[in-house]
Amino acid sequence: MTKEQIEILKLGIAPIDDRTILIVESALEWVQHNTTLEFDINNDEDLKALPSCVRLFIIKYFDVNMISAGVSSESIEGLSQSFDTTDKSALIWQFAEELLYPYLKSRVRFVSAKKKWR
Numbered sequence: 806m807t808k809e810q811i812e813i814l815k816l817g818i819a820p821i822d823d824r825t826i827l828i829v830e831s832a833l834e835w836v837q838h839n840t841t842l843e844f845d846i847n848n849d850e851d852l853k854a855l856p857s858c859v860r861l862f863i864i865k866y867f868d869v870n871m872i873s874a875g876v877s878s879e880s881i882e883g884l885s886q887s888f889d890t891t892d893k894s895a896l897i898w899q900f901a902e903e904l905l906y907p908y909l910k911s912r913v914r915f916v917s918a919k920k921k922w923r
Contacts, residue, residue, distance in 0.1 A: 806830040806846060813852050816864055825867070832866035839901065840908040858904045865900040869893050 808821045811829050818825055833846050836859055844851035872893065901909055 806833075810847075810849060810852055813849055814855070814860055814863065816860060816867070818864065818867055828867050828870050829863055831870075832863040835866065835897070836862065836905070839910055840905055841910060842908050856908075858907075862900055862904045865904070866897060869896045869900070 806826055806829065808826065811818070811821050811826060814829070816829070818829070830846065833844075836842060837844070837846075842855075842859065844855060846852075870893070898912070
């Protein structure tokens, strides 16, 4: 994925550096894997045709991945620290259920049984 392809999506994310490109590409791969939408990440026309809900999901995915884990606040004189234990995966699924519900695949997977003995 290139900087120009991210600009095609009109996400309002700036600056577009290598980390931004990786996060956006990862979000698009997440959408491909977990929804019924079919598109090619490297095709500019497919990127332009993505629904607005996918674009909004990419922004939310980017925001979640920019959250730093660990210490969320500190107090110098009181010598206290607050820690963030946010489950990023749960946040991503929450945004997906809110934004991508018409296209979202079920999280339930069925595995067929195989004979244990031959």
